Amino acid sequence: MSGAAGIGGGPRRYLIAAVVADYPKNREWNRPDLVQARDRVVDLFTGSLGYRLHDPLPLSPTRQQLTEALRAFCRSPERREDDLLTLYLSCHGEILDDGEEHVLLTADSDPEDLVGTALPTAELTRAMLRDTNIRKVMLLLDACYISQGGNQLAAAALERLGATWGRSSGSGLVVVSSAQPHQPATAGLFPKLLGDAVTDLSVAGHGPGTLSVNAIVQHMNGAEDRPGNQRIGLAMVGLDGEPPTFFPNPRHHVQLNEVDLALQQAAAFDEQDQRRETELTSRLLVRAMGYQVEPGDDNTAPAWWFSGRHKALQDLAAWLNAPAGGEESACRVVTAAPGSGKTAILGLIAALSHPERRLTVPTSSLDLPQDLIAPGSVDVAVYAQRLTDTEILEAIAAAARLRTGSVGELLDALVHRERPLTVLIDALDEAATPHTLCATVLRPLIEHARGRIRLLLGTRPYLLPRLGIDPADRGQAIDLDSDRYADHEALTTYTARTLLQARSTSPYRERPQTVRPVARAVAAAAGKSFLIARITAGTLAAFPTIPDFDDPAWQASLPRHAGDAMREDLHRRLRDQAERATDLLLPLAYAQGQGLPWEDIWAPLASEISGRTRTDDDLLWLRRVAGSYVVEATENDRSAYRLYHEAMAEYLREDTDDRGVHAAYVRVLTDRVPYRGDGTRDWSRAHPYTLAHLAHHAARAGLLDQVLADSEHLVHAEPRGLTPHLHHARDDAARLAAAVYRTSLHLHDEATPGQRREVLALDAARAGARRLHHDLAHRIAPGTWAPIWATGSTFNPALRDTLTGHAGVVHSVACTVLDGGPVAVTGSWDRTVRVWDLTTGLPVGKPLTGHTGPVVAVVCT
Structure with missing residues (x-):
């Protein structure tokens, strides 16, 4: 049974593994190789998967021994409804003459009387599920023609599960079978394919806590060493979507996903809290730390490389730590061109404000006051990339533990708070609809805050007018590229650190006197972009030779744009393999959510887009040679992969x-x-x-x-x-x-x-x-x-x-009844208000004109 069973109050995982290797009544059926197959399954489940073995059976059980042992285990008063039971059974399976019933051949099966002596496959269900506390069972059936038996098991379980449908949520049966009907199973292959799938990085990386059964079966069926006549089947009963967590992820490693163990073991968050935590750790914190380490380089480790930016941090800290005043204190916006470090600063502030995360920030080595940001100064940090206006509004409301449907409802509900709600939102320009987000959600919050809410925002400069902010207003806009906040020395220091630490084989470790001159040249070419400096310095650290940093021609050749830096890095380091890397990175430039899953999607998608065959081996190669371009996150308990920075995605999407x-x-x-x-x-x-x-x-x-x-x-x-x-x-x-x-x-x-x-x-x-x-x-x-x-x-x-007619973005919609019929009233950036008959979809009357600016709010009375 499970060695990790019940840890932290989780489900207990049990394994029963049985094989029938010896048939006294027909020696031709003997299969001694099944003993080794069973050992392999036991090693897998009791090792990396953390199950505990329950071993009540002899090596080759009879029909009665098998059913009675299962019955006794499942009916034990020790069983709980949240227990997970996995049964592995390998033996001969046959289809009776009528072609409809599948039976399992146990040690006492008689070839002359299979009807009377073989075990009907469906009886396994009844033995385990009828009148027991067991609710969640996974059957791994490795026998000839077993998928017909698997289908019968699923049908037999329906009646029992239906009786308890509303009483026990999550009840279900998962059947993973080694062959489709009429396909003989190859002895010992099923355990090998299963073990390969569980341990393969493409099924899940380090982030998810569990492995998907669907992904495992897909990987097994896609294995090159699977014979064409044997296919793995999957049947599920009583389950919509993913089954219970039968497969813990053996690679789950909180440090590799930048999530502290203390946070992982904290009290369960609701869905919004979990998403915000993912955004903090996989996006904001990764950028704040700023380290660049290639996967597989065991001599380097994640570390804090953040440098400087003291003036910007001091001004933001003063605003955050001060008591909230009137409208003048409702908002601060950190803005700059792509790659200038907006997310790094906001990520550092989010970490320092976090009650537990702040303890992991080495403020002394960063030359920052330990109390720069007061704990709890930020109530929630949101990364807006690809989020809709509604999702962001809901994230703000969830931070205040409110359920509201509009900006007005949110502001009304915040009146009762003792202190203002402080919300950090980064990447406004990468939201699903940046213009409407600023005009219809954030700007009304800023203009009507009245001490109820404060917003700390990160965006590119072009959105500032949509927020009602003058870019020249130093009181609200923190422009990192301005003379007041630009920090060229910090950029040079960060470049030097990258030259030294990005690779354990960096030649600059042997000649430290060359680091500063090279870093100054790279930083000068990068202008104000930490991203360009990061990529260029990483390229230089990968080469065994150090350039002549006094050579004007070399200095002139240094990249000055993120796309140029990425192109130079790929082509210089990978040479004729640069196209291979680009093929693999391009799908990530279009990925949604937290990123693209690996599993059986990333490589096939790269092949489909490029027209060149790309495989999981290519992705493993990409991790070795260009892993710093890719960040792993977690979404829906599955690994997801995305590009480190949106500027990289913009470069890859060019001319595509x-x-x-x-x-x-x-x-x-x-x-x-x-x-x-x-x-x-x-x-x-x-x-x-x-x-x-x-x-x-x-x-x-x-x-x-x-x-x-x-x-x-x-x-x-x-x-x-x-x-x-x-x-x-x-x-x-x-x-x-x-x-x-x-x-x-x-x-x-x-x-x-x-x-x-x-x-x-x-x-x-x-x-x-x-x-x-x-x-x-x-x-x-x-x-x-x-x-x-x-x-x-x-x-x-x-x-x-679709209601069409406005010449600009529609910012507001309200519904009411006019002359007894339903209508919608809409306001737009085109300075008009229109009324629509919702029965016909046609406009009512002419547009209402007269506004001298965009109509951003409509109320009907």
Whole structure:
């Protein structure tokens, strides 16, 4: 049973491993090699996976011994509902003459009477699940033709699981089987494929705490040494999406993901808190520390390389530590060109403000006062990259433990706080819609703060006017590129540190007297960009020779733009392999969320985009030679990989067919959705990245219509990843599906896939969307209500259409009733207000004109 069982109050993990290697009644069935296969499984589960072995069986058990041992274990009063049981069973399996029932051949099976002596595979389910406390079971079945048995197990479990559906959340059965029906299993191969998948970096890196069963099975089926006639099957019952955590991640290492153990073991955060913690550790803190270490270089380690910026830090600290006053103290914006270190400063402030994280910051070596930033000065740190306006507003509200739907509601709710809510938001320019975020969320918060909220923002300069801030106003704008805040000495020091420490083989370690002159030249060429200096110094540290730093020609050749520095680094260090690296990095430039999963997606996507075959071996090579370009984060308990800086992504996207890249995303993500037995795709087992971001890529590729055509994608897709793109639907069927989805939009976000399917089926019936209704209704579980016909006023035909007419960005929307009918009132950057009939989708009357500026708020009365 599990050595890590119950640690920290988590589930206990148990393993029972059984093989039938000896058949007294038919020696031709003997399989002595199964003993070694069992040992391999036991070593895997009791070693890196932390299970504890329960070993109640002889080497080759009889039918009675096997079922009674399982029954006794599962019925023990020691069992708890959160226990996880994994059963590995390897033996002969046969299909009886009627072709419908699969049986397992135990030690007492008689070849002359299989009906009476063999163990029906479905009886395993009954032995373990009927009238026991066990709720979560994974069966690893390694036998000939076992997938038919696996399917029967799934069916047999339905009745038992259905009886406890509402009583025990998360109940379910996972069956991983070594072959599809009519495929004989190769002895000993299943344990090898399983062990390879669990230990392979492509399944998950260091971040996730658990491994995905889907990802493991996909890796096993993609193995080169798997015979073409043997395929690994996966069946799940009583589960939507990922099964319970049967596979702890053996590579999970908090230091490698920049997360302190103390924080990982703290009290459980809600979903918003977890996301903010991920952003802090994988984005803000990584930039604040500033270190550059290539993966695999065991002689270097993550460290704080932050340098200088004392004037900017002092001014920001004075504002943060001072009591909140009126409107003049509501906002500070850190701004500069890309690569100048905005995120590094904000990340350092976030770390110093964090009650636990501040203890990890070496303030003395950074030459900073220990009390520069008071603990708790920042209530929440948000990294806005690719977040919608709604998501950012919700993040702010969650920090105050509020649920609000508008800026006004948030400000009203903050009146009762004893002190103002202080929110740090970085990368405004990388948000999903930067202009509306600034104009309709942040600017109203700034202008109407009245001591209730303070915002510390990071953005490129072009957004300052949208925030109502004059770039020349030193009181609010901290321009890191200005004479007041630029710190050339800090840039030189950071460059010198990179030359010395980026690689253990750096030649500058042997000749330290050359470090400063080379660093000064690199910093001069980089101007005010720490990113350019970082890349260039890393390139120089990788070469065994030191340039003539007094040579004007060499100085003139140094990169002065981030793209040039990246191009120079790749081509100089990798030479003819630079194209290989670019092929692998390009998909990351288009990744959404926390980044692109490795698993069975990154390499195939690189191949699809480039037209050249790229494999996991290429990705391992990339980590060795250019790992500093890539950062690992965690999303949905899966590893995700992204580029270190958005400027790198901008360089890679230059002269690239954006539409073609997004189309490649759609093809690869869709192709990796598993199939059901009826030939349709099983979206419940799609990768979380696919469910969250397929619609984004499809909309930009002009392929959203084909995505909306699959009703099961509507059921399982993350609503927040799908909803913003519905207006891109073009053909009639897709627009109708989008309208049906919008009808009960307020319900989808909190609903389970099963509940969402029922709601969509009802709305499709109301809308007269017959095909969509049929596709949804016939997949509703037996015993659950399924609408046959429906009427009602909830569905609105206007939801099929996009309301077009404004000549600028729409900043505000309000809904009311006019002459007994529903209307929407919208305000826009084009200085007009328009009224729309929501029944027809047509404008009501002429636009209302007269405003001398953008209309950013609309209220109906």
